[in-house]
Amino acid sequence: MDFKKTEEQELLLDSLKTVMERGNFEDYFKECDRNHEYPQKAVDALVEAGFTTLGIPEEFGGTPTDTLTQVMVAEEAHALGYPSLCWINFATEVDDILTFGNKEQQEKILGYALEGKKPFTLGFTEPQAGSDSAAMATTATKRDGKVYINGNKTFNTSADRAPYMLCVCRSGVNESPYKDFSMYLFPMDRPGVAIEKLDKIGNNMCGTYEVHLDDVECEESDLVGEECKGFYQLMKNFEVERLTICAANVGMARCAYDEALRYAAQRMQFGKIIGSFQLVQEKLVDMRIKIENMQNLLYKTAWKKDNGESIMIDSSLVKRYTGQAAFEVIDDAMQIMGGIGYTHDCRISRLWRDQRVYRIMAGTEEIMVHTAGRALIKEAQ
Template structure:
């Protein structure tokens, strides 16, 4: 087994032109891995990696030497797109669970879906799900047709990460106490989606990179 690692070469004064990707054998001398105990995403282990004087061969190089940073930035588009697919899917699952529950759970002699406050939550959840889905389709179409996503990938990640969590959080509220237990999947979706607001670029980083690009490009980019 191997891991991918980006490393500084210290051959170029410009750090962005001095990084390269390498395949590092997990059993190589000097490699130490410590698994982190997360509250969610249990199907995807996260580790701290320590490298103590690990020696590699030139054949372990992945891609072009000195181009690692640019490879990383290019891969971010695809990573964020895949992350957003998960965001939208989990939000839709939560919405469907809440909708089904609201149509069967009785309180005060009628289904809770008959109460206006529950109806408002369901309507807002549906609007967010549709908005996320439409933004995702637009970015997927651009990717499939060879267009650069650029700022769209950051905006999509920023919006779906937060909106999906809000949908899942509202679904938990609609389902009440049972939604806070491990007897239904809402609790797992809630834990997993909270992490999606951090990995593949935090919401704050997405705002910074998006706004910087929008301001630089000017009003002509609006609604393109």
């Protein structure tokens, strides 16, 4: 297991740095954050440089790329200050469509992915069903050769921009909810779809919405994969998709650490740089240890995925650890910066607000204990 970067990986990361430096996006990101606007200019620059193609199969116009490389690129982008939830490489996110979707669904979704457009918003969480997935109540009812979707979904990322929804619904076939969920893919502009924006404390550049579904008419061919297998299909994809979230965690932690380190080496107090004080040094050392540990766990999990090993446990471990450790690093970075770190002039304040949700979304850190813990006990029996 060797994580020394290959020549191809070094070239990719250098190219990414060049795009970000040439764009000089930091002031632009501040403006977008302040105005709650999507950073389209930065997205366009990365699309033009070809970063949307990574990990997409060649037959769809993509560039075959292993999971570890995709993770490294996503991490580096966030380390350079790219805003979370706005990442434009959707290879891990569309894995469900690649694995279970039909040819028509694959061509539509991957076409949008290559353009740097979020192909679909995931209709999973509901107002009464967060971690308790079994409480999901949205239904898919067959009638006269059609399927009608009714219910409410919430915390839908980019529902205002995504052309499709990948919606998990009760099929009304099996009593057990986990054996009754099916996945349907349908356009967001279909009659009966209405969205309502949520007012969040962070990730201002990417809108989050509640989606109301009132008798949304679908074709039976809009089914993704097998009927009543939707939950298991989605959980399999979550294992991979969580790695991109974890890469963002590591990248944001690195971004905050680098800024705090530079500040500690320059800021004068009591006639000395604050980096000469042992309490500040202790924070910086512990921050660096956490970053190293996050990277090692993340890279190992990506490596296992690329080598055909199960990451069922690993994806939960790395999701829980990077979410917590990244927030601790960013919080310590803000402490080192002092009052200036709590202002909008310092991007650490944005990182502090934006990263916090990664301890909740795509599986809370408490649920990660549940999924990994019971699997570990099962292994030991």
